[in-house]
Amino acid sequence: MKIVVADDSKAMRMIVLRTLRQAGFGGHDVIEAGNGREALELVSRHGPDLILCDWNMPELTGMQLLTVLRARGVSTPFCFVTSEGSQEMREQAGSAGALGLIAKPFTAEVFSEVLSPVVTS
């Protein structure tokens, strides 16, 4: 599988990669993006099987990225990984077509629970 991980923090991208491995989802081809616009380009270029994306990012936010992708008919499973996990944001994410929202800080167990339906071990 190809997985795009988009976050403007390099530290957080590394933590997401590590947590994927801890959750039993290691060995996949991971592509990193430092903002939403870069993620949009990488998604267009690589056609990933999953997108893990921060909400607040420069250039293009996670929600804007998701909106553009869905408007273009791209149905790749999309999961927010963000510091803001309010019920309102979870509802916004769901309404926009996201698979789910993982709030930071997270655990491998949460990754496993949310991503198991779309990621192979």
Added chain:
Amino acid sequence: MTVRHDLDQVREDLQAVLADVLHAVLGEEPCGLPGAPGVDDPAPAPRAEGRDVVGGAPAVSAVLAVHDDASAAMLGVRLRVPARLAHRLAARMFACDEPMTDDVLDAVGELANIVGGHVKALLFTRARLSLPSVALRRPTPAAAEREGAPSTTLRARVLGDLAELTLLPRMAGEDLVWPPTLRPDVLEGQP
């Protein structure tokens, strides 16, 4: 809504946010309950010109803000951690022994981002969160501080160092970077 009033009411919740995030990110249980021994204000330490200090040690500061869409009020969120703790934080996040300075700044910014997200969820219904700005030097006081607006400071001791969270009501939000707010029709035109 009066942010100051709300901060007084949720002080224990804010303390728990700081402690929980530090615990989750650093893997160490901090002590920081209000009035607990060892978390009182340290004696003021002399500051080297242009350098920030917290708990008497050189510090790394990250600042962001929450903009309340309903009242247009701005709440500043500032996290300051001693350089030694910032280094340990980055080493843990990047899984290396000697993180680069940029990695240390990135790690502290992300820690502040996580704390800010939880503060936003605790205090606001519809609000926007800025991106964090991080500096090794002492941050320029926010306009609210220059005007003497009351701030709320919480501290937690972890790995022998003191992390400090300050909330700044009436922050002007100058010099902060905000995520873009493009309309859907503009988004459609993205390359």
